Every structure is written in C-alpha cells, then in structure tokens.
Amino acid sequence: MPLTRKHPPRPLPGKKEARWRPHDTAEEGAVYKEWGGRLSVALTMPNTYYVGMSSLALQLLYRLFNADEQVVCERIFWEKNAAQAGKPLRSLESAAPATDFAVWAFTISWEMDYFNVVELLRQSGIPLRAAERACSQQWDGSPWPLLIAGGPGVTMNSEPVAPFFDAILIGEGEEALPHFLDLCRAGLEAPNALLAELDRTPGWYVPSRRPSNRTHPQFRKVERLWVRSLPAFETSSTLYTPATEFANMHLKEIARGCGRGCRFCLAGYVYRPAREQPLDSLLASAEQAIAGGHTKIGLVSAAVSDHTQLDELAPQLHKM
Numbered sequence: 001m002p003l004t005r006k007h008p009p010r011p012l013p014g015k016k017e018a019r020w021r022p023h024d025t026a027e028e029g030a031v032y033k034e035w036g037g038r039l040s041v042a043l044t045m046p047n048t049y050y051v052g053m054s055s056l057a058l059q060l061l062y063r064l065f066n067a068d069e070q071v072v073c074e075r076i077f078w079e080k081n082a083a084q085a086g087k088p089l090r091s092l093e094s095a096a097p098a099t100d101f102a103v104w105a106f107t108i109s110w111e112m113d114y115f116n117v118v119e120l121l122r123q124s125g126i127p128l129r130a131a132e133r134a135c136s137q138q139w140d141g142s143p144w145p146l147l148i149a150g151g152p153g154v155t156m157n158s159e160p161v162a163p164f165f166d167a168i169l170i171g172e173g174e175e176a177l178p179h180f181l182d183l184c185r186a187g188l189e190a191p192n193a194l195l196a197e198l199d200r201t202p203g204w205y206v207p208s209r210r211p212s213n214r215t216h217p218q219f220r221k222v223e224r225l226w227v228r229s230l231p232a233f234e235t236s237s238t239l240y241t242p243a244t245e246f247a248n249m250h251l252k253e254i255a256r257g258c259g260r261g262c263r264f265c266l267a268g269y270v271y272r273p274a275r276e277q278p279l280d281s282l283l284a285s286a287e288q289a290i291a292g293g294h295t296k297i298g299l300v301s302a303a304v305s306d307h308t309q310l311d312e313l314a315p316q317l318h319k320m
Contacts, residue, residue, distance in 0.1 A: 027053075027241035031062070032093055033072040039184050041065050041073040042091060042101040042145070046108060046116035049077045054245040056237065056253060056300055057107055057151065063238040064177050065105075071181060076104075078116040082123065089123045098124035099138060103184060104145040106165075108153040114161050117149075121164065130166050130208060134191070143191065146184070152270045155224065162207040166191070167198050169205075171225035172256075172271070174233050176203050230256055230275040236285045237294075246298055250289035254282055254313070255301035267302040279309040283316055290320055 043061055045052035052058055052075075065073035074091035076098060082089070089098055098104055098120075106117060118128060126144055127133045133144040150169035154161060158168045169176055179201065183194055199206040203225035211219050227233065235253035242248055257271035286297050297317060301307065 029239040031066040038072045042104045046113040106149040108151040249296040250294040251298045258302040
C-alpha cells in the first residue's frame with residue numbers, strides 16, 4: 001500500500017499562505033506541490049534559516065527529493081528562542097506541522113547542532129527517542145514521522161544522536177535516496193519491516209537493530225557510501241535568497257573530497273576519494289545561472305585550487 005498520511009490532502013498555498021515565513025525575506029526556487037497521494041518529506045538542517053540556506057548540501061537534497069514527482073519535500077528550520085516565544089514549528093512551503101510529514105530528514109554538519117535536533121523534536125511534540133515512537137501513535141492514530149539523518153556530523157560520530165533517529169545514513173546520500181523512497185512508497189504502515197530492510201542495505205545504520213559496541217557478537221560495520229560518478233548529479237544551487245552568507249549567489253560544487261589525506265580534516269575522510277566535476281559541466285551550470293539573472297558564481301569544494309582544470313575554468317568564468 002502506498003504511504004499517504006491520514007490527514008486530508010494539503011492544497012497548494014494561495015498567495016497569502018505562500019508568503020508565510022519565519023523570516024522576512026524573499027526567495028527564488030522554492031517548490032510547491034499538492035500533498036494528495038505523495039510521500040511527504042520534511043527536510044531540516046537543525047540551525048537557522050540563514051545558516052541552513054547557506055548550505056549547498058541542503059539544496060542538493062531539496063532538489064533530489066522534489067525531483068521525484070511522487071514526493072513532496074518541504075523545509076523546516078530551527079529558530080533561536082522560538083519555543084519560548086510560542087512560535088509554531090511549521091514548514092516554509094505550506095506551513096505544515098512536522099507531525100504531518102511521513103518522513104523527517106535531517107542533514108547535520110556540526111556536533112553543536114545535535115542540541116537543536118532535540119529542541120526541534122520537543123517543539124514539534126514528537127517523542128524524542130525512537131523507542132518511544134515505536135510503541136506509541138499520534139492522537140489521531142497516525143504513526144509518528146520516520147526520522148532519518150545524514151551528513152558529515154553523523155557520519156563521523158553518530159552515537160550521540162543514535163537514540164533519536166530511526167535510521168542514519170553513513171556517507172553520501174545521492175545514490176541511496178531512490179531506494180529509500182521506493183521502500184517508503186512500498187509502505188511505512190509496517191515500520192519494522194522497513195527498518196529491517198534498511199538494516200540490510202549498505203550505508204544505513206539502524207540503531208535499534210545494530211549494536212554499536214564492537215565487542216558485541218552481533219556487531220556489524222556499516223559501509224560508508226560514496227558517489228562513484230559525481231558528474232551524474234547536478235551539484236549546484238536550486239534556491240536563491242538574500243538571507244544567507246552567499247546572498248543570491250549561484251553555488252557550484254566543483255569537486256568532492258580531497259586527495260591530501262590530512263588526518264585532522266573531516267572532508268578528507270568523509271568524502272574520499274577525491275572526485276571532480278568536468279569543465280564543460282561547470283561552464284554550463286554557470287551559463288544557465290547567469291541567464292537566469294544570477295551573476296555571482298561561487299565555487300565550492302574542500303580545496304578549490306586543487307581542481308585539475310581550474311586554470312581553464314577561472315578565465316572562462318571571468319569572461320562571462
């Protein structure tokens with residue numbers, strides 16, 4: 001049975017509703033979809049809108065989720081002192097509460113944001129621990145959202161937040177998302193079966209089913225995922241807003257990982273091996289952005305100057 005929420009289909013927001021924001025800014029590129037018959041996914045970087053929208057990772061995930069016509073993906077952000085001020089925790093696109101979504105996906109880059117994860121769950125009214133959610137339901141009989149997490153923070157050190165999530169993705173998620181969405185569409189009405197399947201899937205850590213103690217007889221190491229062909233994915237901005245560190249700038253990931261192998265560097269280990277986007281793809285992305293009115297181009301990687309075609313890329317970008 002395809003997974004749909006028991007709530008009535010949520011209509012597209014009208015002009016008044018579409019302007020609902022926890023921040024006072026305009027943005028370009030947001031996706032609005034009707035909820036009826038679609039898998040609903042809330043996407044969160046557990047920090048402020050300003051910080052979260054400065055992250056290219058969040059934008060890539062937003063693009064990938066919404067590229068599936070049977071998925072509606074909306075964003076939820078953490079706000080400082082929002083709970084004390086009585087502000088509701090709502091999605092940006094349709095002002096839906098977190099409890100309305102079938103899946104709540106977190107991308108976590110920094111350990112300090114672990115505290116914001118707990119605050120967001122408390123503010124939403126969702127039980128903190130996965131074990132609590134597994135043996136309870138919402139007031140109307142609906143299941144709690146499936147909580148998943150990924151990102152460099154949890155890839156390197158997932159145990160502090162393991163009790164709060166149903167499943168954690170270790171490594172890069174682009175190639176893992178289609179299979180995950182297929183599993184969800186097959187039916188989250190049987191969450192135990194879904195988690196069992198994820199536990200058998202490379203890259204997924206299901207804390208309730210996999211002991212983290214290496215001395216435990218049932219301990220199994222989780223395989224870290226990495227994208228074999230980076231050019232197969234469009235790794236550039238999909239949302240533009242003045243309320244970020246890179247205001248209205250078109251960001252393009254030109255490479256991922258780093259071949260230097262410095263032992264103190266997170267990027268050198270989470271995102272190895274080093275891979276590049278080819279010159280023609282980079283120039284095409286820049287041309288498309290400029291044609292759309294975004295004249296500022298930002299190049300993103302662990303070490304931009306290490307790109308093997310940078311000497312050709314930089315002059316051609318300068319001429320655009």
